[in-house]
Amino acid sequence: MKDQLPKKNWLEQVWVDGIGNINEHLNRIPKNDYSLPYSNHAKAINEVQRFFVEQTRLGIPVDFSNEGIRGLKHEKTTFFPPQIGVGSTWNKQLVYDIGRITGTEAKVLGYTNVYSPILYVCRDPRWGRSCESYSESPYLAGMLGKQQVKGIQDYVHRSILVLRHI
Numbered sequence: 001m002k003d004q005l006p007k008k009n010w011l012e013q014v015w016v017d018g019i020g021n022i023n024e025h026l027n028r029i030p031k032n033d034y035s036l037p038y039s040n041h042a043k044a045i046n047e048v049q050r051f052f053v054e055q056t057r058l059g060i061p062v063d064f065s066n067e068g069i070r071g072l073k074h075e076k077t078t079f080f081p082p083q084i085g086v087g088s089t090w091n092k093q094l095v096y097d098i099g100r101i102t103g104t105e106a107k108v109l110g111y112t113n114v115y116s117p118i119l120y121v122c123r124d125p126r127w128g129r130s131c132e133s134y135s136e137s138p139y140l141a142g143m144l145g146k147q148q149v150k151g152i153q154d155y156v157h158r159s160i161l162v163l164r165h166i
Contacts (some may be wrong), residue, residue: 004032005044006051019052021063021113027074035075038109045110052158068116068152069132071098087134087144095144099151106152117148129137 003010004026024033026044045064052062058105069075071080076132078101080086099116106114121141122133134141 004034005047006055010051011055019062020060021065023065024047024067024073025064027054028130041074042110051109057159063113064111065113065115066111068101068102068106068114069118072102072111072114073108074105074109077105077109078102082131083130083134083144084122087140088139092143092147095147099146099148101151102148103154105153112135114152116152117145118143126128 013156025048026032026041036039049062049064053059070082071078080098086098102114102116117134118129118132119141120129121136121138122130123136124130134144137159
């Protein structure tokens with residue numbers, strides 16, 4: 001989208017009926033005025049969400065997604081080593097913690113979907129994205145992938161439970 005926040009012309013464009021997903025919106029790549037401080041980012045994401053719920057014909061909320069393979073893709077978030085390096089540790093707790101941090105940062109910034117982990121079992125190092133694989137071992141990739149997912153989801157579920165008790 002050329003405009004970072006809703007404008008009147010948005011209703012004349014392709015998303016007049018709504019849109020399913022906005023990928024990497026306002027993640028500071030390229031630079032924009034709404035990524036930092038994080039409170040500005042949350043306000044901007046809420047404004048975009050409000051537009052799609054209140055102004056479009058179907059009123060369906062947007063799924064805001066972002067990359068999370070090496071941590072959330074946003075300026076000043078935590079950046080981790082590639083999955084192939086993390087996989088070499090065989091450390092389930094480390095991978096869980098990476099997921100928890102990634103999920104925490106995604107939740108705080110308003111992203112509802114994180115693209116992580118990559119569960120591709122890399123058997124050919126010539127593949128250009130082989131560093132995004134935990135291992136050539138299906139067992140290790142599955143074990144660590146499960147921990148990453150649990151880490152991301154546990155934070156999200158825990159924060160929802162906390163909000164319900166307030």
